[in-house]
Amino acid sequence: MAELLQVSNLSVTFPGSSGRVTVVDDISFTMQAGEVLSLVGESGCGKSLTALAIMRLVPKPGRIETASRIRLEGQELMDLAVPDMRRVRGEQIAMIFQEPMSALNPVQAVGPQVVEALRLHERITSREARARVEELFERVGIPDPRKRFESYPHQLSGGLKQRVMIAMAVSMRPRLLIADEPTTALDVTVQAQIIELLRELQSTLGTSVLLITHDLGVVNELADRVLMMYAGRTIEAGLREQILSRPRHPYTHGLLRSIPARAARGQRLAEISGVVPSPEHWPSGCRFAPRCSERLEVCTKQVPESLELDATHSVCCHAVAASLAEGAP
């Protein structure tokens, strides 16, 4: 599969009380066309910011460091002028958000909002745009698209609103769809339908999806590859079954163990001690060290390098590196 997206040395900083604070710290990863890559981590680890950085929509006063490189199909997005970047948004990269309830303009009917997404990038008559939007609503499973075109956001349920968001996102058949916690705010039954819709769209339109979530269940359903993030850095990357069944990084391991469904009945739930550190004062070396059960002397001094376990699985952890050195599998 051709390479779609190449992110290298991406850093995002915010002004803190004493100088600028790096919230996303030197992230690099690649995505193949048609692939579903999931960015997983607890809230506050910088995964949503990474997504926004790709769209160059980091809110003021945040800033994407100039050294960051984001190449989409060979085109370097960081060098684009503002109007050119605006054309990329919606046309080549689209995004859907976590809170459908407030993501749509409350004083405008949903139909025209999607029409606007079309007409920003294409010169088409309003009648033709309306027809395409109704066809889009059909495709994303919104019943009675003609009536729904005129209804206002407060007249739709959460699920329906998310479907409108998806329709809006895929209206220009973008190369990459970024889904920032698409199901978190929805109740379980609707979650499954949305996941089903995303999988179906990904397969029919060949759109690659960057799925931002902390819900490992959704990852299991949808993701091809997984990228674990902790405290602004990637700590482990690999295929879905590699990460979910054979996690090597202590944090991923701890995360999986604390899923209730996995614990036996009556047993205390496992949990990772300590709290996610605040960006104002990152711990030195490996940022998970203070909470890591297999902490070594070097972990607090040196930032672990990315170790290639095999062609598709890599991890950044001194303990793993040490155990490999001793020949353990």
Added chain:
Amino acid sequence: MLQVVSACSNDPYPSDDQTRKVLYRAFPEAPKTLDPAVAYTTSAHAITGNIYEGLLEYDYVARPYQLVPALATGVPEAVSAPDGTIRYHFELRPGVRYADDACFELSESESSKSESSHSEIPDSPGSTPTTRSVTTRDLEFSFQRLADPAVASPIAQNFAKIRGFRQFSANLEQRRERDASFAARPPHEQYALVGGIEGVHLLNELELDLVLDAPYPQLLYWLAMPFTAPVPWEAVAYYDGEEGRPHFRDHPVGTGPFVLTRYNKQALMVLEQNPRWREWPQPAPGHIAPLGPRAGSRLPFIERVEYRREKEAIPAFGKFLQGYYDGSAIIEESFDRVIQEDQLSSDMAERGMRLEKSVEPGIYYLGFNMDDPVVGAPAGERGRKLRQAMSLVIDIDELSRLFLNGRGVPANSPVPPGLFGYDPEYRNPYREVDVERAKQLLIEAGYPGGIDAETGRPLKLGFDTPDTTSTAQLRSQFHIDAWRSIGIDVELRATTYNQFQEKMRNGAFQLFRWGWIADYPDPENFLFLLESSNGRTRSGGPNTANFSNAEYDALFAEMKDRPNDERRGELIREMQSILERERPWIELYHPEDYSLVSPWLENVKPFGMSYPMLKYYDIDPDERARLRAEWNQPIVWPAYALAGLSVLIVVPGIFTFFRERV
């Protein structure tokens, strides 16, 4: 914005008036009424004085004031008959007609109905007559209106001496109460039915006699005022305020040189030439000969007079300096630019302005409430000494320097300059400034250093004034500081108008400030302000100080009806010595009016007593247009600077916007 500014001009008048003989004046307050029998304020007389004409008028130039005939053919002498009555004989000038007005169709239908009244040859056959000749019947009608209680003329009591005057108003009142249908009829019919005033005796269409029960020389002065001007009964009947027609008080119809063509009380009053004025062939009255070459030709010289409403004095004066008003009083604020060392400043002289000074017959004074136990008569000798002490510290020269720019004649007695009985050499000892003597008097009055024995603290008095404007309060503070310098603590109580009246009515005040402008140039019109029967608390009269002194009253009674002879002068001097000692008033000043006249306005002679003589004024419109253009070049460069500055501020912002919104 730039385009607007460059096209702007501050000329408030339509351009086609530039070359016309139009006089522009400002007025602060619209008159309450223009009914000649009722209108009493200077702003009202400014209009009625030009629309109505009385039997007599004042000589425009002669000082002291001189009565000359107007509608009458001559100034009559008082003829006393054996039975003690006084008779004045008047002969009306023939051919005098009213200004054209719609109300005269009534006279056409009226005359056809009752043949008895004078038949009138219409100008052109068939057209309804728009005017009518003035006859003695009109004069009788205007006297009857003065007596009519419903008209409520404020000066009616001055004519009480005309035989049958009070009787007529009493008959009218009773008849109206008894007979409702009578009350509904138009006024002139009511007057005719009740039988007229006995003392107003019509000999024929052009001659009448006024018969008085007792001598009243001031009567002639009243005949030179709009109160007694002939009034057409048709106007009073026609303009009754119904069905959209204006009320008579807002629609004057007279015989004078001007006619009121526009009357918007909030913004604009316009007087235009009355074509029917004094058609009889006669050169302008001789007595204005000294006014220059145009004296011989036909009056009035001006086409139109526009009075525009200016509520604030400063902008009005500002526009006068820009040439948009043709004359203006000098406001206190700009006095020092206009007047240096008591004559025109160089800047003003160069502009060609002319200064006119005139002393208005009036007086401003501080008064004590003579009924008050502390400052009044009940305090006896202590009160008198206190009043004398307080009078000795009011420095009128300092007051005039601070607040009146040196204008105004210091007053020593109620009678103002220009009137009989005014003695320029008389110096009231208690109006000199003598702080030591004042302190001494206080000790004698039992208030050593101002301390009141009972309270052990400075004597506390109340000073009431209805004027809540801040400049008036500053003046009151000036007086208070003077009294505090000798230890008397005076508290200023500036209340709203109705609270002030309340206090005056029930005598709940100690000190107050008041003023009085003459109705007619006679000392009686000032000295009656201290005569006991006019006491404010007693009869609601203008004697606000409630001064009552038997000796003063007796002298007043003898003086008031005497002709201006030596005996009258003696009486006035005696009354002044009583006032000097008793100190009911602290006389302040007689107002002096400085006014500026624009270079293009000619024949202007300030008159005081508000008798505007617009008919003599003349204008050179071309000179005015030239000077206006010269004085009003707008300075436009700041507009461009402002625009440049705002662009300068915003541009860097736009630049950073695009750079940052990466």
Added chain:
Amino acid sequence: MWAYVVRRLLYGFITVLGVLFLLFLLFFTVANPEDIARKAVGEKASPEVYAQWLENHGYDRPLFVNPEYPTSSLARYTDTLLASHYHDMLTFDFGRSDADDTPISARLREGALPSLLLTFPVFLGGLLFSIALSLLIALFRDTYIDRMAVVLCVAAMSIATLLYIIFGQFLIGKVLRWFPISGFSGDPAVVWRFLALPVMIGILASLGPDIRFYRTIFLEEAHRDYVRTARAKGCGEGSLMANHILRNAMLPILTRVVTTIPFLFVGSLLSENFFGIPGLGALTVEAINGNDFSTLRTMVYIGALLFIGAQILTDVTYTIADPRVRLG
């Protein structure tokens, strides 16, 4: 929808009754008609003249209950000042001014046009200017323009309207002579010259508080999620401001606009007096100085009617501005 409007009108009517009762208490139970008469007719008139004046102005009747009539008859309550006060006001028969007997309704008609010519451009100009400037400032949020604008607004708010007029009139009228210092004339060719300066100053004085208010609203909307969605769609900042943010801010803007309507009436009070414009504001000041209670009473009554009407109007326009609001 209409049921709501009718209910709202009924409620407005009750408020009007409340206002009238308050006015009655204010103007009749405390002020003394005798003094009004004295000021109206003048100092030198005789007592019977005052009595006569009181009679034809109807001030001689008792306040609440007329003792002359027996308790049974209705006239006991109708032939009183309170009854006639309600009757006159509700039938818009405002009677005559205490100061100079002119019918008040005529004075109102005369004053309405100049007042409107002044207040409407100030209202409209102020609204457009402040919204445009606030949008601009919100567009440049977090730049030095934004910070400077905030301080300027607060400074502008701290200057009394009186000072705006004094310095404005002095600078532009007297020194620069762009426009006449004061005065007014109905003649269409000349009238705009008179209005230019007062309108300019009126707008300037209203910008401070308005811009500060609108800026806060726009900033609040700018941080909403739907704005982020619009940006993700590829929407530019400019169209974002105009189509999305402005439309959403309509509701608070409308509420604000309604509350400024009575202030318009008051704002013109000062400038009409200073610039010699014969409008309703000037008439009110004259009524105050001239102790003319009947005109003042009418002015306050009309101010209240204007406000209540405006409030109902805003409720109705809410539905147009914001679909979420349903009346009834």
Added chain:
Amino acid sequence: MVWLSNGAVVVVLALASLAGIAVRRNPLWHDAMRRLARRRPITLMALSVFGLIALLDSVCWVGGETGPGSGDAVAAYEARSLLDRWFEPESFRERSYSAPFAAEEFYGAAPLEHPGEHWLGTDVLGRDVFFLTLKGFRVALLIGGFTSLIVIPIALAFGIAAGYFGGRVDDAVFFLISTLASIPSLLLLIALIMVLGRGTTQVCIALGITSWVSLARLVRAETFRLRELDYVEAARALGVSEFQIILRHILPNLAHLVVITFVLLFSSMVLAETILAYLGVGVDGSWGQMIDRAKDEFSRDPVVWWNLSAASAALFALLLSVNLLGDALRDVLDPRTLREL
């Protein structure tokens, strides 16, 4: 008058220290105040200076001798404040106008008694303009502060009653509010003063009556919201008396609303007074009155500018710092509900 003025000072100091203790003890408020101090240090300093001047001018007593060569014999018997005793106005006078730091009179150029000592010149009666401006602080704080002390209790009482009890009480209060609110406040104000008569207390009462409506409306809405909160339900379930609930639960939560309104009301009161002064019904000694007097001097030729500029500058300085404080307070305390203010 003496005990009234000193009494007011005692009350103000008591209130301030009470508030100080409350802030010290309550961490939420403590933190808010610390952040406020960091945001607007200059404003707080300026306001404390103004407060000090007003305090200096309020503490007064009879006694002590007046300045040398005093032109005013009554002054010795009057209650004079610390400020009066420091400036000794009775002997620090000229005959009339004099420009700031001038050596001779403005008109007539006669030498002054105190050449060069009048920082802001003298007015028409020769009184020192700088001294009059300083005295204006006490009057301004009186107009702003005293009126708010009237407004806040009324607004709280009506607002809480309407918001908490609802039903008929709410309708009655809402009717009163809408009646008062629909009359343009300045006209109602003028009518009240014309009827109550002139004087500081009357003006403050009239200002109070016309301006408690906006706070009452906010308090009502906030109380309505608080009443529905669970912890209030819980308290009621535990049998706590209505009065107790209001005192311990509702009132403290309205504190931030009251503080913000106090500050914003302050500036609108002082501004309203300037208009009243123009109409001749203002408060004696206020900047509004100084401006009204000086407005005519501004069009004199040559211009007498120092009177108007002094009063305008002082008014601007006080209002600017009060508005900035209000702005900062609103952001620090609770931006959401206070947007409408």
